[in-house]
Amino acid sequence: MQHCNILLTGGGTGGHLAIVRSVKDELLKRGINTYYIGSESGQDRAWFEKDDDFKDKLFLPTRGVVNQKGLDKLYSISQIFKSMLQAKEFMKAHNIDAVLSVGGFSAAPASFAAILIRIPLFIHEQNALTGRLNKILKPFSKHFFSSYGSDPVDYPVSENFFKTARVRSEVKRVIFLGGSQGAKAINDFALQLAPELQKLGIGIIHQTGKRDYERVSKEYKKLNIEADVFAFDKEIYLRIEKADLAVSRAGASTLWELTAAQIPTLFIPYPYAAGDHQYYNAAYHVGMNAGWVVRQNMLERDIFLNIIDSNIEVVSKRLGTMISQNGACKIVKTILDLVKA
Numbered sequence: 340m341q342h343c344n345i346l347l348t349g350g351g352t353g354g355h356l357a358i359v360r361s362v363k364d365e366l367l368k369r370g371i372n373t374y375y376i377g378s379e380s381g382q383d384r385a386w387f388e389k390d391d392d393f394k395d396k397l398f399l400p401t402r403g404v405v406n407q408k409g410l411d412k413l414y415s416i417s418q419i420f421k422s423m424l425q426a427k428e429f430m431k432a433h434n435i436d437a438v439l440s441v442g443g444f445s446a447a448p449a450s451f452a453a454i455l456i457r458i459p460l461f462i463h464e465q466n467a468l469t470g471r472l473n474k475i476l477k478p479f480s481k482h483f484f485s486s487y488g489s490d491p492v493d494y495p496v497s498e499n500f501f502k503t504a505r506v507r508s509e510v511k512r513v514i515f516l517g518g519s520q521g522a523k524a525i526n527d528f529a530l531q532l533a534p535e536l537q538k539l540g541i542g543i544i545h546q547t548g549k550r551d552y553e554r555v556s557k558e559y560k561k562l563n564i565e566a567d568v569f570a571f572d573k574e575i576y577l578r579i580e581k582a583d584l585a586v587s588r589a590g591a592s593t594l595w596e597l598t599a600a601q602i603p604t605l606f607i608p609y610p611y612a613a614g615d616h617q618y619y620n621a622a623y624h625v626g627m628n629a630g631w632v633v634r635q636n637m638l639e640r641d642i643f644l645n646i647i648d649s650n651i652e653v654v655s656k657r658l659g660t661m662i663s664q665n666g667a668c669k670i671v672k673t674i675l676d677l678v679k680a
């Protein structure tokens with residue numbers, strides 16, 4: 340479609356921003372003008388400030404509302420209102436034809452502005468449990484994309500995870516993943532398991548997050564265990580490829596990337612995620628016999644050791660049936676069809 344201007348909005352954390360990036364790449368392939376509105380807080384700037392694929396970008400002074408109380412909450416709401424007016428001007432100036440929100444607090448101004456000036460609003464909900472903002476916006480949206488529920492769309496996952504997918508049948512290496520920030524509970528669990536893994540001859544790959552990298556590295560040294568320890572890796576798929584089993588948070592992007600890579604996973608959901616959505620994400624996979632979940636406060640080494648002894652090949656093969664590669668393409672096609680209609 341020529342002369343079509345699509346605005347992508349939302350972010351805060353890597354999970355949301357990864358969706359913006361894959362949809363943007365798909366729009367770009369089709370020569371569609373793409374714009375972005377995010378927040379000055381969170382990781383939005385770090386991801387997209389220098390990204391010239393967008394025709395224009397706007398970072399607004401919004402911040403989270405859900406976890407705030409009293410005056411702070413009122414202040415955040417007033418900021419969203421002011422930002423909405425700025426978003427409205429930006430959208431009018433660029434003749435935006437449709438808005439896709441990926442959620443998170445930075446999606447609020449442009450999403451409300453779209454409703455106000457009657458620009459079709461599309462929503463991508465990443466999690467099995469719909470977030471608060473998306474619940475409010477859903478009735479006003481033209482289409483609601485989700486990988487769960489009655490009309491699921493494939494989660495937009497980078498093709499690298501599909502290219503490096505393989506069926507796992509034996510656990511020779513385990514990868515520990517803490518999501519974009521890292522997870523202390525997973526780091527501690529890995530260190531607890533490390534001596535046992537060494538005895539079993541199982542290699543360790545471990546993403547610690549920035550904050551805990553020094554401590555975890557020192558602990559492995561003290562244990563005299565050689566492990567592939569790193570804070571964050573932009574090409575994480577290469578490390579996932581080497582592993583046969585994962586222990587991971589259940590953030591949606593990571594979860595569907597692991598699915599695409601066909602790596603069986605023990606999920607340890609982040610217990611403080613809004614509405615406990617990571618648990619619901621993992622529970623969906625468990626319900627499909629495509630993974631395991633354990634609450635952080637119930638973690639035990641035996642749970643993990645039993646998984647090593649189980650038939651991981653069946654799980655790995657099932658994962659291969661749960662996602663296909665064209666998630667972003669289908670989302671873009673639906674948006675363009677509905678905007679044209």
Ligand SMILES: CC(=O)N[C@H]1[C@@H](OP(=O)(O)OP(=O)(O)OC[C@H]2O[C@@H](n3ccc(=O)[nH]c3=O)[C@H](O)[C@@H]2O)O[C@H](CO)[C@@H](O)[C@@H]1O
Pocket residue numbers: 352353354355357465466518519520546570571572573574575589590591592593594596609612613616617
């Ligand atoms: C604490 C919290 O509320 N987190 C939410 C946040 O996830 P959050 O951003 O923490 O995590 P996700 O797992 O969804 O995404 C992390 C992204 O970072 C990438 N990565 C990670 C480590 C690394 O070394 N290299 C790397 O590139 C992963 O490949 C993935 O693409 O948004 C998700 C999508 O709405 C939610 O499901 C999560 O619950």
